[in-house]
Amino acid sequence: MTIAIQVNDLRKTYVQNIKAPGLLGALQGIFWQQRRQVPALKGLSFSVNEGEAVGLIGENGAGKSTAMKCLTGILRPASGDLRVLGHEPWRERRALARKIGVVFGQRPQLIWDIAVRETFNLNRVMYRVEPALFAETSALCARLLELGPLMDVPVRQLSLGQRMRCDLACAMLHAPRIAFLDEPTIGLDVLAKEQARQLIKTMRRRFGTTLILTTHDLKDISDTCQRVVVLDKGSLLFDGALLDFEARYAREARMVVDLDAPLALAKRRSLGARLKRHGGRLLKSVPQKVVVAYEKASSIQALTRVLLASLRIADMTFEKTDMETIVRGLYAKQVARRAR
Amino acid sequence: MLAELRAQLRAGGMLFARSTQRRLAYPVGALIDLASFVAIFGLTLLLWRAVVSQGNSLPMAWSELLRYLCVAFGLGYALEFGIYPFQQSIRTGGIAIDLLRPVPVTWLHLCNCLSWGALQAVYVAIAAGLLWHWIPDLRVVTDLPTVLALLVSLCLAALLQFSIFFLFAQGSFITQFGYGILYTRLSLHQVFSGAFAPVALFPESLKPWALALPFRHVIDTPARIALGMTAPGEIPILLAQQAAWGLGLFLLGQLIFDHFLGKAQIQGG
Numbered sequence: 163m164t165i166a167i168q169v170n171d172l173r174k175t176y177v178q179n180i181k182a183p184g185l186l187g188a189l190q191g192i193f194w195q196q197r198r199q200v201p202a203l204k205g206l207s208f209s210v211n212e213g214e215a216v217g218l219i220g221e222n223g224a225g226k227s228t229a230m231k232c233l234t235g236i237l238r239p240a241s242g243d244l245r246v247l248g249h250e251p252w253r254e255r256r257a258l259a260r261k262i263g264v265v266f267g268q269r270p271q272l273i274w275d276i277a278v279r280e281t282f283n284l285n286r287v288m289y290r291v292e293p294a295l296f297a298e299t300s301a302l303c304a305r306l307l308e309l310g311p312l313m314d315v316p317v318r319q320l321s322l323g324q325r326m327r328c329d330l331a332c333a334m335l336h337a338p339r340i341a342f343l344d345e346p347t348i349g350l351d352v353l354a355k356e357q358a359r360q361l362i363k364t365m366r367r368r369f370g371t372t373l374i375l376t377t378h379d380l381k382d383i384s385d386t387c388q389r390v391v392v393l394d395k396g397s398l399l400f401d402g403a404l405l406d407f408e409a410r411y412a413r414e415a416r417m418v419v420d421l422d423a424p425l426a427l428a429k430r431r432s433l434g435a436r437l438k439r440h441g442g443r444l445l446k447s448v449p450q451k452v453v454v455a456y457e458k459a460s461s462i463q464a465l466t467r468v469l470l471a472s473l474r475i476a477d478m479t480f481e482k483t484d485m486e487t488i489v490r491g492l493y494a495k496q497v498a499r500r501a502r
Numbered sequence: 503m504l505a506e507l508r509a510q511l512r513a514g515g516m517l518f519a520r521s522t523q524r525r526l527a528y529p530v531g532a533l534i535d536l537a538s539f540v541a542i543f544g545l546t547l548l549l550w551r552a553v554v555s556q557g558n559s560l561p562m563a564w565s566e567l568l569r570y571l572c573v574a575f576g577l578g579y580a581l582e583f584g585i586y587p588f589q590q591s592i593r594t595g596g597i598a599i600d601l602l603r604p605v606p607v608t609w610l611h612l613c614n615c616l617s618w619g620a621l622q623a624v625y626v627a628i629a630a631g632l633l634w635h636w637i638p639d640l641r642v643v644t645d646l647p648t649v650l651a652l653l654v655s656l657c658l659a660a661l662l663q664f665s666i667f668f669l670f671a672q673g674s675f676i677t678q679f680g681y682g683i684l685y686t687r688l689s690l691h692q693v694f695s696g697a698f699a700p701v702a703l704f705p706e707s708l709k710p711w712a713l714a715l716p717f718r719h720v721i722d723t724p725a726r727i728a729l730g731m732t733a734p735g736e737i738p739i740l741l742a743q744q745a746a747w748g749l750g751l752f753l754l755g756q757l758i759f760d761h762f763l764g765k766a767q768i769q770g771g
Contacts, residue, residue, distance in 0.1 A: 238765075
């Protein structure tokens with residue numbers, strides 16, 4: 163397996179100006195400004211094989227976008243070794259640019275004043291895309307993202323979601339070897355998000371595109387990636403298969419029980435104690451709903467017996483912990499750890 | 503090597519076309535721009551006419567000054583191209599997108615500027631055509647060597663103007679706010695380029711500055727070549743000076759840009 167991305171001990175620090183508040187602070191800032199160093203990446207190391215799909219997740223300020231910018235050659239790292247498709251991104255930015263496709267959700271590359279088609283054609287020439295390939299990729303994007311009616315509209319007249327769809331297509335027209343997608347589904351509705359994921363999956367199947375994806379919508383990752391890299395304040399918190407991530411952090415599953423009649427407070431307390439004896443945990447108990455968390459599948463029978471004996475059940479469902487909940491729990495643990 | 507050059511030229515042609523389309527997307531804005539240019543031009547002519555009619559002796563005849571001002575205004579308008587998007591992109595971090603394109607950032611902005619310049623030159627030609635009756639005696643050089651020298655001088659003036667813009671706009675890397683720096687450029691340009699008065703009419707205290715700075719080679723030099731106001735044997739020297747300034751500042755701008763990029767902070771998603 164060829165390595166597409168190799169990152170060793172990558173570090174990047176930003177300098178932030180601290181402004182004193184109010185008018186007085188603004189006047190003071192003319193003569194003197196306090197500055198602080200903010201480490202955005204603290205020795206990040208990982209590698210990605212060609213054809214892999216990696217989801218990069220983390221809280222705001224975790225260093226995801228900074229890592230993306232270093233990987234694409236926009237930012238010069240403070241230290242560390244970095245190779246992307248054999249190039250040192252910072253030094254060989256233009257050579258690398260032809261082989262990668264990039265979407266920065268917050269910074270579209272479409273030309274604001276003219277029709278979408280014009281940017282597509284500009285990219286065709288700049289990226290030196292063969293006519294047959296351009297015909298194939300542009301048709302694919304137009305079909306999957308439903309771009310047909312948008313192609314001749316000036317970009318400034320498109321909605322945020324329409325712009326994002328066109329921007330994603332722009333990054334895929336030259337069938338890049340690596341697609342760096344930084345929040346590519348920002349501003350998209352549910353249907354458009356699904357279309358975007360479909361395009362990503364199709365590009366990977368058809369062209370073997372390596373994918374590096376950051377997003378706050380974890381469904382993007384569970385739908386398109388097999389591997390997750392979790393960042394926390396510039397450091398690596400987890401790097402492994404999505405299934406391992408879920409196995410390690412999603413130990414709990416849930417039973418959600420809807421009741422026929424409201425449950426009395428005293429009965430709720432005693433129910434909690436009995437569930438605990440059988441490996442369960444009463445997560446939530448409102449008058450007509452009970453949520454029970456459990457770790458081992460072997461507890462299900464005993465817990466179900468307790469619930470059936472204690473409650474008048476109208477409906478009962480079993481839920482696996484979703485990615486969103488796992489990550490929320492993980493962040494909460496990190497915040498608590500840092501507070502200690 | 504040749505294939506690479508051809509590909510970059512092709513990309514440049516496409517960037518030129520797209521930039522022109524962007525400008526044409528706002529015809530009302532362009533018309534207002536042109537109208538303001540004509541108004542400033544008219545006012546400047548009136549001012550100079552008043553100076554001459556008050557009996558002030560100038561080392562240049564009124565008809566000669568009128569011809570100079572017409573050409574200088576045309577050049578000034580055509581070469582006042584928009585590097586502002588570049589400055590703005592440094593300030594807002596939008597430069598990240600420029601850096602992701604597989605063409606040099608300098609080339610990208612040079613093509614944008616040249617397309618603006620070409621379009622504005624067309625506007626100037628239209629305005630000149632409309633005002634032809636009121637500007638008599640606007641004859642320019644016609645002998646082939648001087649016409650060729652003029653074409654070279656115009657190209658060098660465009661390169662020099664771009665290089666000056668590119669250098670000044672990079673001040674945004676330091677100040678984070680480009681206007682102060684860009685207005686400084688505009689002021690220096692308006693005073694020293696010959697846009698409002700030929701350098702030959704400058705007071706003795708200003709002349710050494712005008713001769714030492716590069717700005718006069720943007721307007722005064724090509725205007726003088728176009729109107730045949732140069733001394734015998736002066737044209738090659740002027741072209742050499744223009745080329746030295748243009749290429750020198752272009753390379754300096756490139757060096758500084760590479761330096762700043764290494765330190766640039768493009769924060770936020």
